[in-house]
Amino acid sequence: MFSKKIDRFKLLLIAELIMALLLFFTCFQKETKVFTIFGDDMGGQMTETDGYETFSSETFELLPGVYQVRMEVSETEDQTVFAQVRWEQAPFKAVRNNGAAVLPGGTSQKFNVYVLDKVQTAYVYCRFSGSDPGILRSLNVYRTSMGNRMLLFILLVLFGLLDFMVIFRKRILSGKIIMKKQIVFWGLTAGIMISFFPYLTDYFSWGGDIDYHFGRIAFLEASLQQKMQFPVRMQGTWLYGHGYATSLFYGDLFLYFPACLMLLGFSIMTAYKMFVFAVTALGAWIAYHCFYRCVKEEYAALAGSLLYVLAPYRIFNFYNRGATGEYLAMTFLPLICCGMYLLYTEDINSLSYNKHKWYIVLGMSAILQSHLITSEMTAVLMALGCALCWRKTFRRRTFFQLLETVGIVLLVNMWFWLPLLYMIGIDTYQFQTVIQEEMVNGTELAGMVQLLPNKGSAQTGMWQCEPIQIGASALFLFLVCLLWRIKGHRMGAACRFFAVLSVVTVALSTKYFPWNFIRKLPLIGYFAGSLQFPFRWMAPAAALTALFCAFFMMEVRERGGARIKILAGISVLLAIMSAVYHVNDCAFQAPPLYLYNAENMGTVGVVNGEWLLAGTDKGELHDHGPVAEEGLLWQGYEKKGTDITIFVENTTAGIRYLELPLMGYKGYKVKEYDGIGQNCPDIAEERGDHNDLRIAIPAGYNGKIKVSWDGFALFHAAEAVSIASIVIILSRSWWTWRRKVKFESKLSNID
Numbered sequence: 128m129f130s131k132k133i134d135r136f137k138l139l140l141i142a143e144l145i146m147a148l149l150l151f152f153t154c155f156q157k158e159t160k161v162f163t164i165f166g167d168d169m170g171g172q173m174t175e176t177d178g179y180e181t182f183s184s185e186t187f188e189l190l191p192g193v194y195q196v197r198m199e200v201s202e203t204e205d206q207t208v209f210a211q212v213r214w215e216q217a218p219f220k221a222v223r224n225n226g227a228a229v230l231p232g233g234t235s236q237k238f239n240v241y242v243l244d245k246v247q248t249a250y251v252y253c254r255f256s257g258s259d260p261g262i263l264r265s266l267n268v269y270r271t272s273m274g275n276r277m278l279l280f281i282l283l284v285l286f287g288l289l290d291f292m293v294i295f296r297k298r299i300l301s302g303k304i305i306m307k308k309q310i311v312f313w314g315l316t317a318g319i320m321i322s323f324f325p326y327l328t329d330y331f332s333w334g335g336d337i338d339y340h341f342g343r344i345a346f347l348e349a350s351l352q353q354k355m356q357f358p359v360r361m362q363g364t365w366l367y368g369h370g371y372a373t374s375l376f377y378g379d380l381f382l383y384f385p386a387c388l389m390l391l392g393f394s395i396m397t398a399y400k401m402f403v404f405a406v407t408a409l410g411a412w413i414a415y416h417c418f419y420r421c422v423k424e425e426y427a428a429l430a431g432s433l434l435y436v437l438a439p440y441r442i443f444n445f446y447n448r449g450a451t452g453e454y455l456a457m458t459f460l461p462l463i464c465c466g467m468y469l470l471y472t473e474d475i476n477s478l479s480y481n482k483h484k485w486y487i488v489l490g491m492s493a494i495l496q497s498h499l500i501t502s503e504m505t506a507v508l509m510a511l512g513c514a515l516c517w518r519k520t521f522r523r524r525t526f527f528q529l530l531e532t533v534g535i536v537l538l539v540n541m542w543f544w545l546p547l548l549y550m551i552g553i554d555t556y557q558f559q560t561v562i563q564e565e566m567v568n569g570t571e572l573a574g575m576v577q578l579l580p581n582k583g584s585a586q587t588g589m590w591q592c593e594p595i596q597i598g599a600s601a602l603f604l605f606l607v608c609l610l611w612r613i614k615g616h617r618m619g620a621a622c623r624f625f626a627v628l629s630v631v632t633v634a635l636s637t638k639y640f641p642w643n644f645i646r647k648l649p650l651i652g653y654f655a656g657s658l659q660f661p662f663r664w665m666a667p668a669a670a671l672t673a674l675f676c677a678f679f680m681m682e683v684r685e686r687g688g689a690r691i692k693i694l695a696g697i698s699v700l701l702a703i704m705s706a707v708y709h710v711n712d713c714a715f716q717a718p719p720l721y722l723y724n725a726e727n728m729g730t731v732g733v734v735n736g737e738w739l740l741a742g743t744d745k746g747e748l749h750d751h752g753p754v755a756e757e758g759l760l761w762q763g764y765e766k767k768g769t770d771i772t773i774f775v776e777n778t779t780a781g782i783r784y785l786e787l788p789l790m791g792y793k794g795y796k797v798k799e800y801d802g803i804g805q806n807c808p809d810i811a812e813e814r815g816d817h818n819d820l821r822i823a824i825p826a827g828y829n830g831k832i833k834v835s836w837d838g839f840a841l842f843h844a845a846e847a848v849s850i851a852s853i854v855i856i857l858s859r860s861w862w863t864w865r866r867k868v869k870f871e872s873k874l875s876n877i878d
Contacts, residue, residue: 368789599704797833
């Protein structure tokens with residue numbers, strides 16, 4: 128019977144492989160043109176609507192799949208052309224797209240159209256800001272193979288889930304997965320689905336900084352398509368093509384996942400939702416694993432991880448603020464808590480003691496690649512923990528493990544932090560201005576005790592207050608803990624430690640802490656100002672509070688007997704009720720937004736523009752071509768991301784300057800191709816209008832040049848160090864594992 132089940136599973140795998148291969152070969156089908164229209168053919172068919180000239184084409188048929196619309200437009204200084212594929216029936220049902228516009232100065236645009244059902248009455252809608260439709264040279268609709276690529280990816284994910292459930296069921300039937308672990312699995316799954324509820328829709332809500340993070344994903348995907356740099360450091364689509372150094376200063380490592388989903392063909396909205404689900408699921412399992420390693424009891428670890436996954440501030444970051452970097456960092460905070468706890472509580476003479484530092488290495492590396500501000504707070508709390516437990520910190524083995532941890536984190540992540548610090552050191556940016564401002568948005572005490580968190584709008588106290596709080600469940604357990612202490616029960620050292628840190632971090636997040644006084648102090652003030660908002664301390668507070676709750680439940684279980692079931696039941700029920708109310712409010716109280724085309728969301732959503740060059744006013748930036756001084760001629764201008772190719776001729780006897788539509792960050796290089804002249808063009812020290820990049824063209828120069836952002840040799844050296852460090856770590860781990868396997872094999876042979 129056992130062999131038959133194995134055979135059936137193998138047959139299932141073979142069937143999945145055949146289906147995947149059949150679909151794989153359809154992913155490379157040639158594009159087919161299904162519709163074409165020219166601006167010159169629109170004469171006499173235009174109508175005026177709300178001050179614009181509009182045109183609707185004849186209808187045509189679209190089969191289910193993914194199509195791409197490509198527009199070619201004559202360059203103008205004052206006209207905009209917008210195009211969208213529409214259906215005569217309900218919008219965003221069978222035909223899904225937002226359309227896209229070619230702005231003044233642009234010459235081309237493309238966007239995807241997602242067709243879910245056979246449509247016989249699709250048409251192209253065009254809108255012109257001027258009266259000349261002839262500027263639209265052509266508009267073509269192509270059927271692509273992106274739909275097949277998306278279907279293949281979805282099929283592989285479903286196959287993976289099916290195979291997992293088959294193996295999971297088999298292990299249950301064989302007795303390898305006991306009831307406790309089954310409850311943990313389904314409990315975490317329920318927590319994940321509750322947390323993800325607002326995105327179980329065909330729309331999403333626009334919150335906080337979401338436009339900036341959507342831009343990071345979409346323009347990262349554009350940079351990968353353009354094949355300019357890898358890793359991407361300068362995204363060339365931002366700010367009307369001027370570029371923005373967001374990837375240099377804000378870790379993009381985890382955003383490659385949704386960017387690659389967009390490369391497969393998924394819309395920006397769908398790719399982001401899949402990313403959020405992956406982060407939610409990963410966060411739940413990391414929290415459970417780390418809490419279990421600390422408390423060593425399944426139900427306490429499950430309760431703690433559910434309190435963390437459903438924490439109001441975590442959900443607030445997902446759906447209210449759209450704070451992608453911060454909720455990513457929160458995913459990995461339990462790794463830091465676990466690693467530090469094990470280093471300070473486990474037997475230093477055990478063979479496995481050296482392994483505990485890897486929790487901190489993984490956690491700190493992931494947080495650094497997610498959110499710099501959370502990295503700063505985490506480092507401060509780790510230093511505080513080391514100081515409070517100074518006797519154990521300076522144990523020889525513990526101290527060297529901590530030093531190794533710092534060294535490994537620095538080496539593995541050198542490719543990110545060294546270019547960041549180097550660029551900060553050689554130029555000035557807007558973030559220095561932000562740091563000098565007063566710190567606002569500390570947590571209100573009244574808002575922290577709000578039992579039913581909602582979407583909120585500001586720190587108003589109670590009514591419509593943003594849900595920046597530890598949550599009703601954690602608050603309940605803290606009150607029970609106080610009663611427990613009043614009755615004379617003692618608490619373990621770990622429980623007390625995490626309770627104190629929880630209270631400290633919550634206090635730091637409030638408006639009552641003297642942050643603006645601290646901000647005026649030397650060195651410390653610079654760190655305090657970089658946090659921007661005190662309520663950010665609620666992120667580590669949520670992790671520490673959840674771990675405290677897990678430890679406290681263990682305390683009650685050991686001394687309170689059956690009362691642990693009542694306590695755990697009430698706390699989990701409060702967490703679920705609070706979270707359900709919160710996500711329901713996020714899903715249905717915010718206006719629904721249907722966003723399928725990143726091309727439709729603009730390129731200026733850089734929030735405060737912390738990484739703009741100092742003095743840049745993003746409101747004055749616009750799409751434009753090169754600007755040359757008198758006597759300097761240019762032609763053959765081509766721009767692709769951060770790369771520009773142009774033919775220039777200096778007809779004067781002196782140096783002339785050419786301004787290019789690129790933000791003048793350090794690291795751009797000029798490459799000579801076939802120029803005639805004694806000297807090569809070079810980057811000018813002084814920047815142009817709006818900090819545009821200026822090129823100094825020497826007298827008599829005549830030829831084609833290419834300008835591109837290459838960074839510095841130091842960046843490539845840092846990348847080499849990081850790669851070498853990772854290779855050495857993996858090689859050493861593999862060698863250690865092989866040696867362990869051989870040793871166990873010898874022992875079994877002796878037996």
